[in-house]
Amino acid sequence: MRITRFSDIGLRVLIYLAQDRASGAPVTAGEIATQFNVPLNHLVKVVAQLARAGWIDATRGRNGGLVLRADAKRLRIGAVLRELEGDAELVDCAGLDCQLQRNCILRGALAAGLRAFYDAMDGYTLADIAQGKVGEQVLVMHRSFARALQH
Amino acid sequence: MRITRFSDIGLRVLIYLAQDRASGAPVTAGEIATQFNVPLNHLVKVVAQLARAGWIDATRGRNGGLVLRADAKRLRIGAVLRELEGDAELVDCAGLDCQLQRNCILRGALAAGLRAFYDAMDGYTLADIAQGKVGEQVLVMHRSFARALQH
Numbered sequence: 001m002r003i004t005r006f007s008d009i010g011l012r013v014l015i016y017l018a019q020d021r022a023s024g025a026p027v028t029a030g031e032i033a034t035q036f037n038v039p040l041n042h043l044v045k046v047v048a049q050l051a052r053a054g055w056i057d058a059t060r061g062r063n064g065g066l067v068l069r070a071d072a073k074r075l076r077i078g079a080v081l082r083e084l085e086g087d088a089e090l091v092d093c094a095g096l097d098c099q100l101q102r103n104c105i106l107r108g109a110l111a112a113g114l115r116a117f118y119d120a121m122d123g124y125t126l127a128d129i130a131q132g133k134v135g136e137q138v139l140v141m142h143r144s145f146a147r148a149l150q151h
Numbered sequence: 152m153r154i155t156r157f158s159d160i161g162l163r164v165l166i167y168l169a170q171d172r173a174s175g176a177p178v179t180a181g182e183i184a185t186q187f188n189v190p191l192n193h194l195v196k197v198v199a200q201l202a203r204a205g206w207i208d209a210t211r212g213r214n215g216g217l218v219l220r221a222d223a224k225r226l227r228i229g230a231v232l233r234e235l236e237g238d239a240e241l242v243d244c245a246g247l248d249c250q251l252q253r254n255c256i257l258r259g260a261l262a263a264g265l266r267a268f269y270d271a272m273d274g275y276t277l278a279d280i281a282q283g284k285v286g287e288q289v290l291v292m293h294r295s296f297a298r299a300l301q302h
Contacts, residue, residue, distance in 0.1 A: 001152060120268075
């Protein structure tokens with residue numbers, strides 16, 4: 001079982017933005033794509049969804065960039081994953097053309113399991129997962145990127 | 152988020168075997184592969200793991216076949232999924248070469264979420280998900296396969 005790459009990238013974007021930038025230069029999608037070695041076109045789609053959810057502000061143009069809008073201490077990871085994972089089920093019953101599909105009890109059981117997963121993830125806020133050494137590491141990444149741009 | 156196709160097939164094998172065969176002919180891997188439209192070589196690997204776990208008996212040869220060995224009322228779906236999913240994490244941190252990997256808090260949070268999922272699935276036994284209309288449908292599948300063999 002894996003969360004989608006889409007969600008995975010979304011969580012990293014939020015973690016990256018949870019630290020205030022020491023210098024004034026705004027964080028860009030290109031910077032995050034480079035830092036996490038993720039294709040920019042993929043990351044741009046994730047950023048658009050995070051912005052639609054109201055958790056980040058994405059401004060275009062010369063001085064544009066990405067800023068965390070949500071309160072990291074109140075943004076729950078279960079909520080983030082529910083949004084980014086969408087309403088896909090744990091099994092693709094229709095795609096598999098299963099003969100049990102119409103009466104399936106397993107399907108409901110898996111849906112209950114998935115809710116338990118999201119509920120457990122709601123026990124963590126963005127601040128929880130972006131704190132301590134993770135936060136320090138992100139600040140190192142911020143600085144290293146700023147230095148790389150100067151050269 | 153999806154369970155693996157391996158687990159998905161494993162659960163269907165167990166559901167299919169949870170109903171006693173009315174006729175004497177043993178259930179074969181080929182029959183289940185045909186019924187669920189799954190490649191036989193894939194299904195054989197799943198069957199081997201279910202046998203290793205002690206939940207089914209797989210006998211080779213002319214009168215060989217697959218029989219449920221576990222007590223369906225005691226076999227918990229969380230235990231089945233833990234076995235079939237293996238110890239893969241919800242995110243492939245190493246494969247993605249993430250700079251946060253060493254200090255990651257999210258990783259532990261996701262592991263806790265996964266445990267909550269498995270615990271919730273332990274609330275269901277094989278008997279729970281193989282009963283009622285699902286069981287009736289499986290008996291219809293058993294009979295239709297027996298008839299097809301006669302023609």
